[in-house]
Every structure is written in structure tokens, then in C-alpha cells.
Amino acid sequence: MFAPLIAKPGSSKENKTGSWRTFKKPKFLQKNCIACGLCKLICPESCITGKEKNTYNSNYLYCKGCGLCAYICPKKDIEMVEE
Amino acid sequence: MYSELEEHQEEHQFVSGHTACGGCGQALAAKIVSDTVGKNAIITNATGCLEVFSTKSPTTSWQNPWIHSLFENSAAIASGVEAALRYLGKIDNIRVIAQGGDGGTADIGLQALSGMLERGHDILYVCYDNEAYMNTGIQRSGLTPLYANTTTSPSGKVLKGNIRLKKPMVEICAAHGIPYSASTSVGFYSDLQKKVKKAISIRGPKYLHIHVPCPLGWGHQASLTIEVAKLAVLTGLYPLVEYEYGKLTGVFKIPQKKPVIEYLKLQSRFKHLLSDNQALEELQKIADKNIEYYNLLSKTN
Amino acid sequence: MKQFLEGSHSVAEAAKLAKPGVISAYPITPQTHIVERLAEFVASGELKAEFINVESEHSAASVVLGAVATGVRAFSATSSQGLLYMSEVLFNIAGMRLPVIMVCANRAVSAPINIWNDQQDAISQRDTGWIQLYAEDNQEALDFVLQAYKLGENPLIMLPVLVNMDGFILTHGMEIVDIPEQDLVDKFLPPYNPPYKLDVDNPVSMGLLADPSIYLETRYALHKTLEETLDIIPKIGNEFSSIFKRNGIRLIEEYNLENANIAIVAMGSVCGTIKEFIDENKNLKIGLLRLITYRPFPKEAIFNSLKNVKTIAVLDKSISLGNEGCLYTEIKSLFGSDKKVNGFVAGLGGRDITKNTIKKLIDVSKEKEVRCEFLDLKEDLLRKEFYVF
Numbered sequence: 001m002f003a004p005l006i007a008k009p010g011s012s013k014e015n016k017t018g019s020w021r022t023f024k025k026p027k028f029l030q031k032n033c034i035a036c037g038l039c040k041l042i043c044p045e046s047c048i049t050g051k052e053k054n055t056y057n058s059n060y061l062y063c064k065g066c067g068l069c070a071y072i073c074p075k076k077d078i079e080m081v082e083e
Numbered sequence: 084m085y086s087e088l089e090e091h092q093e094e095h096q097f098v099s100g101h102t103a104c105g106g107c108g109q110a111l112a113a114k115i116v117s118d119t120v121g122k123n124a125i126i127t128n129a130t131g132c133l134e135v136f137s138t139k140s141p142t143t144s145w146q147n148p149w150i151h152s153l154f155e156n157s158a159a160i161a162s163g164v165e166a167a168l169r170y171l172g173k174i175d176n177i178r179v180i181a182q183g184g185d186g187g188t189a190d191i192g193l194q195a196l197s198g199m200l201e202r203g204h205d206i207l208y209v210c211y212d213n214e215a216y217m218n219t220g221i222q223r224s225g226l227t228p229l230y231a232n233t234t235t236s237p238s239g240k241v242l243k244g245n246i247r248l249k250k251p252m253v254e255i256c257a258a259h260g261i262p263y264s265a266s267t268s269v270g271f272y273s274d275l276q277k278k279v280k281k282a283i284s285i286r287g288p289k290y291l292h293i294h295v296p297c298p299l300g301w302g303h304q305a306s307l308t309i310e311v312a313k314l315a316v317l318t319g320l321y322p323l324v325e326y327e328y329g330k331l332t333g334v335f336k337i338p339q340k341k342p343v344i345e346y347l348k349l350q351s352r353f354k355h356l357l358s359d360n361q362a363l364e365e366l367q368k369i370a371d372k373n374i375e376y377y378n379l380l381s382k383t384n
Numbered sequence: 385m386k387q388f389l390e391g392s393h394s395v396a397e398a399a400k401l402a403k404p405g406v407i408s409a410y411p412i413t414p415q416t417h418i419v420e421r422l423a424e425f426v427a428s429g430e431l432k433a434e435f436i437n438v439e440s441e442h443s444a445a446s447v448v449l450g451a452v453a454t455g456v457r458a459f460s461a462t463s464s465q466g467l468l469y470m471s472e473v474l475f476n477i478a479g480m481r482l483p484v485i486m487v488c489a490n491r492a493v494s495a496p497i498n499i500w501n502d503q504q505d506a507i508s509q510r511d512t513g514w515i516q517l518y519a520e521d522n523q524e525a526l527d528f529v530l531q532a533y534k535l536g537e538n539p540l541i542m543l544p545v546l547v548n549m550d551g552f553i554l555t556h557g558m559e560i561v562d563i564p565e566q567d568l569v570d571k572f573l574p575p576y577n578p579p580y581k582l583d584v585d586n587p588v589s590m591g592l593l594a595d596p597s598i599y600l601e602t603r604y605a606l607h608k609t610l611e612e613t614l615d616i617i618p619k620i621g622n623e624f625s626s627i628f629k630r631n632g633i634r635l636i637e638e639y640n641l642e643n644a645n646i647a648i649v650a651m652g653s654v655c656g657t658i659k660e661f662i663d664e665n666k667n668l669k670i671g672l673l674r675l676i677t678y679r680p681f682p683k684e685a686i687f688n689s690l691k692n693v694k695t696i697a698v699l700d701k702s703i704s705l706g707n708e709g710c711l712y713t714e715i716k717s718l719f720g721s722d723k724k725v726n727g728f729v730a731g732l733g734g735r736d737i738t739k740n741t742i743k744k745l746i747d748v749s750k751e752k753e754v755r756c757e758f759l760d761l762k763e764d765l766l767r768k769e770f771y772v773f
Contacts, residue, residue, distance in 0.1 A: 167452075
């Protein structure tokens with residue numbers, strides 16, 4: 001029997017899109033963070049995790065370096081730095 | 084419950100590993116929509132960027148049950164899913180979300196959408212409007228704004244880009260008399276979350292139009308996606324409104340009006356207009372007309 | 385229970401017995417009576433189902449696709465232009481391996497517009513990956529619908545089935561049919577229980593993007609599954625037979641082929657006329673190979689059936705324009721030059737195929753070898769209306 005092409009949920013995680021980054025990546029200073037969660041909300045890659053203040057970080061295996069997290073952080077606690 | 088992935092429980096319904104461009108407005112909006120709707124939802128998707136970059140065989144970025152059929156039938160597939168859930172007695176607990184881009188909604192998908200709305204299915208239709216057929220290479224759609232440069236409406240000596248206005252999709256859907264038809268923007272993510280929550284709390288057919296910038300197609304930096312989306316709203320070019328049963332019931336008030344040039348100058352699809360005063364005046368007129376018609380300015384302005 | 389019904393109503397009864405949860409169709413002559421009767425069943429409460437009146441055939445096929453994908457049995461019916469309009473969705477349904485059951489009231493295709501019977505519509509969709517069955521009479525149409533669910537929903541198969549019945553001839557022709565009892569149908573056809581579906585408790589993604597690294601394998605899988613169906617069809621037919629005490633689905637039917645000099649190959653209701661002609665002309669030693677399963681194409685069964693007949697005459701109620709009748713091409717390819725295979729095109733646009741037509745077919749077959757001979761062609765009409773000098 002041949003089954004159709006069907007994918008298990010979240011299986012795209014095997015594709016490590018971090019290799020897409022070219023020049024910059026976000027550095028989470030973890031100094032003035034107020035745990036507003038906006039960076040986690042705004043990341044199109046769903047690769048930012050964190051809960052308490054100053055615990056937020058990006059998963060560089062997937063981060064494409066778009067810079068939206070640095071743009072949105074109200075405390076400017078995320079900086080785009082050279083790779 | 085979610086299946087345990089890696090060390091910790093997955094927090095999003097739309098996960099990493101998809102092949103959207105960095106800073107893609109549509110990917111971000113899709114993530115916010117599916118996170119807000121939660122796991123008790125079945126999603127149907129039209130052909131387009133979102134479908135292509137999120138389900139490259141044999142993987143998928145979706146945690147929800149998800150189905151893609153063709154370009155023009157997302158609303159019809161959703162109608163079938165909803166009918167099946169109704170038959171199974173599960174329609175009260177499970178939401179049906181039908182998704183499509185501007186092409187799959189306003190052009191080739193308009194027939195199926197209109198049929199779905201008219202039949203009164205309990206479905207939330209979400210249109211991700213990036214104002215062109217982006218997946219096939221930035222061709223003009225019925226939702227491409229006036230004078231935008233696309234590959235099939237390029238700007239040149241004789242023509243200034245796309246010469247038509249956007250189809251008023253929110254009004255077209257509202258004219259069907261549905262309980263809820265609204266526009267929102269990925270730049271105003273709280274508004275987006277609020278409107279998704281409101282929509283899924285209403286029974287019957289709902290339409291949500293989300294403005295999503297496309298860094299590649301619009302010609303701006305990936306980090307400016309939110310900024311560009313915000314400016315579209317703050318200039319009055321893209322009003323955020325709500326219609327309920329055909330009546331205008333909600334308007335997002337602009338705290339401070341921005342001139343259209345602030346929005347246009349950030350995108351290379353409008354760069355041919357920057358020294359064209361007549362075109363700029365026309366676009367400003369459109370923005371001002373919106374502001375007047377919807378009463379977009381807050382009283383303090 | 386025996387009733388005197390037109391074919392559309394017989395098929396509607398069968399669909400009702402199969403207990404679909406979602407029915408969706410767009411009206412097109414001559415399919416209309418099928419869905420109208422089903423709408424009555426739903427309105428009266430006789431059938432508990434969601435009846436979705438869509439705005440086009442493309443959406444009708446999409447609705448049943450969505451319903452079956454969600455794990456609920458569905459039914460639809462269409463014809464001619466409707467089938468062509470939903471062609472894209474047909475390929476999609478088969479590609480996604482969803483057992484949608486649809487009845488096609490075979491009708492000619494535009495242009496010019498013609499609402500009468502021929503088989504061009506279904507034949508033009510032979511590459512879609514759907515199983516295709518052709519009914520000879522109303523009883524078969526009814527029985528095929530029930531068996532189509534059993535066949536398509538078989539977890540080893542999971543393919544859509546198109547049950548073909550000649551428009552007007554069968555759909556609007558009245559016959560005595562035996563409508564099975566619900567409890568026997570329930571014994572034959574268990575509830576739909578698919579190996580995959582859209583379910584929030586066990587989510588999956590269906591309809592993915594398959595790039596060149598994987599697409600070829602999906603087509604191979606689909607093709608092989610269709611071939612495996614050839615073994616399963618007779619098994620289901622036998623099971624049907626044992627419960628309902630009459631013929632079930634088969635690949636072919638052989639009629640008077642023992643010691644036949646000429647074998648006619650055809651599909652659908654025209655076989656009734658052919659059988660009568662054969663019976664009235666026993667001395668001519670003509671046999672009929674009625675093709676019941678068209679897709680998957682039962683090569684072996686056809687070859688074994690015809691290998692000892694010297695002359696074969698294929699009657700096509702359709703044509704692959706620019707070449708020849710489709711059935712003719714497929715039958716001819718099975719045999720070498722030692723056998724005479726003739727191709728005839730007849731009945732297009734509802735032109736009646738009478739016993740005289742069959743006589744002409746036999747006479748021509750005896751005399752010469754023809755590749756694509758149009759029967760009952762009106763030469764005078766051609767000259768008057770169509771020739772341009």
C-alpha cells in the first residue's frame with residue numbers, strides 16, 4: 001500500500017534556516033529587558049524564547065537576521081551585531 | 084495536547100524552519116493568527132507564498148491540522164470541512180480558518196469566497212494582503228494599490244505602474260451581510276490579535292483582511308516590515324475598520340496623520356513617484372478621502 | 385424492495401443508503417434529478433446530512449474534498465461542462481488520496497453546446513487518477529455507487545471513484561430496480577474510518593509542496609495503487625454478490641464470446657442494444673466484451689478475453705480529436721498485427737445508436753480494417769452546413 005504525502009506537525013524544524021543569515025544577527029543584551037514579550041511575538045520564525053526579565057534569546061539555528069526583534073524592543077535591549 | 088518537541092513544549096502553532104524571506108509580513112501574521120486561534124482549529128490554505136514556504140515536502144511548519152488544495156478554492160474547501168464538522172457535531176468546539184493571499188481571495192478566489200459568505204458557514208476567512216501575486220514573482224493583483232510597480236504593471240514612460248484602485252474587499256464582504264468583516268495590519272499586532280479573537284468568538288461567516296508588507300516585493304529592508312505596515316495605516320491609505328452586519332461599527336483612529344510620502348519613500352515599488360508631484364497628489368487625495376469617509380482622525384487632531 | 389424508478393432516483397437511493405455526511409453539487413442537465421432527490425431526503429429528515437448548495441462545480445468538488453479530508457463520507461454528481469470545470473479539483477482529490485464518490489451523468493461537451501449523451505466528459509478525465517466504472521443499466525448504477533464507497537474507502541486503496549451512467553438514457557430512463565435494505569447495506573458498508581484526516585487531536589498537514597526531489601515518487605505511488613485496485617475490484621464484487629445475490633462490480637463482462645468471430649468492445653448502456661442485436665443474430669457469431677472498469681485499465685483481463693477472437697470492433701462514444709477513439713487506442717495496443725482491430729466512433733451528442741448502427745458496424749468490420757470510422761454520419765448535412773468552398 002502506498003500512502004499519500006502527509007506531514008507531521010512542526011516537522012519543518014529539521015530545516016535549520018540559521019544558515020540564511022548574511023551580515024548581522026541579533027544580540028540580546030539581557031540588561032534592561034522588561035519581559036514585555038514583544039520580541040517573541042514579532043519574530044516571524046518563532047525562534048525567540050524567554051519568560052522572565054533578561055531571559056530572552058534567539059535560536060541562532062533558525063534566526064534569519066531580519067532585525068524585527070531589534071526594531072521592536074521598547075528598551076533597545078537587542079542590538080544587531082556583525083556575525 | 085502538543086507533542087513534546089525538543090527539550091521544551093512548543094509555544095507557537097507556526098514553527099521555525101519555514102522558508103519565508105527574512106522579515107516576511109505574511110509569515111508573522113500567520114504565526115499571530117494561528118497562535119491566537121489556538122490548537123482547536125482546522126486551517127485551509129490557498130496556493131501562494133504562505134502555503135509554499137510553510138509546507139515543503141515532507142515537512143510542515145503548521146501545528147494545526149492544515150490542508151492546501153488549489154489556488155481559488157480555500158473558501159470552498161473550508162466549507163466542506165465546516166460541513167463535515169457540523170455533521171460530526173463538532174462545530175461548536177473547533178474553529179475553521181480559511182486562508183488566502185490577495186490573489187487567492189480577491190481575484191481567482193472571489194467566487195468561492197462569495198459563495199461561502201452567502202451560505203453562512205461558520206468560518207473565519209483571513210486574507211493576507213501583500214498587494215501582488217508575490218509567490219509567482221510580484222505580478223499585479225486586484226489588490227495592488229494605485230501606481231505600485233509590479234512586473235505586470237511596471238512603471239515606464241507611458242504608464243506609472245498599476246493604474247487601478249484596490250478592490251474594496253472589506254466592503255464587498257460586508258455587503259453580504261455577514262456578522263463581521265474587518266481590516267487590520269501586521270504593523271498593529273495588538274489590533275490584529277484583538278480582531279482575530281473577536282472574530283472567532285462570533286458564529287457565522289467572518290472576513291479579516293490583514294495588510295502584510297513584503298520586503299522583497301515592496302522593496303524595503305526586512306527590519307522595516309512593521310514600520311512600513313504602521314505607516315500605511317497612519318497615512319490613511321490603509322484604514323483599519325470593522326463592519327458588523329453591513330454597518331460600519333469600528334474605526335482605528337489615527338493619533339497623528341502622516342503625509343503619504345513618508346510611507347511611499349520607504350519602498351522601491353513607489354520610487355518612480357517620488358519626483359512625480361501629480362501622482363503624489365493623487366495618492367494623498369486617496370488617503371484624505373479615506374480619512375474623511377471613515378472619520379479616521381481622533382478628536383485631538 | 386423493487387421500485388420503478390428513473391436512473392437518477394435509483395442513484396439517489398443508493399447514495400442515501402451509503403449515509404454520506406456531506407452532499408454538495410451544482411446543477412447541470414442531466415444530473416439534476418440526482419441531487420434534487422437527495423435534497424428532498426435531507427429536507428424530510430430521511431437522510432441526515434449537510435446539503436451544501438455551492439456556486440459552481442469547482443466548489444462542489446472542493447466541498448466534498450474538504451469533507452472527506454475531515455473524515456466524513458461525501459457524495460457529489462455532475463456532468464459534461466461541470467466535470468470539465470472541476471477537472472483541476474479531480475486531479476487534486478486523487479493526488480491527495482481522498483475517497484470521494486461522484487456520479488457522472490455522461491454528456492457531450494461544448495462547443496457547440498449539447499446536453500445529450502456521449503462519454504467524452506469522463507473519458508477526457510481518464511488521466512486524473514480516479515477509478516472509473518461504467519454502468520449498463522439503472523440497477524448497476526445503483527449497485528456501483530454502494531460498491532464505490534467500499535472500494536474507494538478500502539485503506540489499501542484510498543482513491544476517488546467516478547461512477548458513470550449515460551445521461552438521459554439511464555438518468556431519465558425508468559426501470560425496475562431493487563433497492564437494498566438498509567441493514568444489508570450497513571453489513572456491506574461499514575462507517576468511513578480513514579487512516580488520515582484533519583483532526584485537532586492528531587493534526588497533520590495535507591497538500592504539501594512537492595519539489596522535483598519527491599514528486600515522481602508520489603505519482604508512482606498513485607499509479608501503483610491504481611494497478612493494485614485491479615485485484616480488489618472483483619473481491620468487492622464477490623462480497624456484494626454474496627450479500628445481495630446479484631452481480632457485483634467486475635473488470636469486464638463477457639457476452640457470447642465463446643467461439644465468436646467478431647467481438648464488439650464497448651462501455652455503458654449501448655451494451656444493452658448490442659446484446660439484443662447479438663441475440664437476434666445468433667448466426668453471425670458476434671460476441672461482446674463490455675468494459676465495466678475503465679480505470680485502472682484491465683489489460684490482462686481484456687487480453688485473455690479477446691486473444692482467441694479474430695476480429696475486434698471497438699465502439700467509442702468519444703474521440704481523442706486529431707487521432708482516434710480513446711478506447712480503440714487502448715485496446716489496439718494490446719494486440720499485434722495478427723489481429724484485426726477496428727475503431728468506430730458513434731453516438732456523439734446523443735445520436736441514437738440503434739441495432740442498424742450495430743449492423744453497419746458488423747458489416748464494415750467484415751469487409752475492411754478501419755481506424756476511426758464515424759457511424760451514422762450525415763454526409764448531406766456536412767455538405768450543406770459545414771463545407772466551406
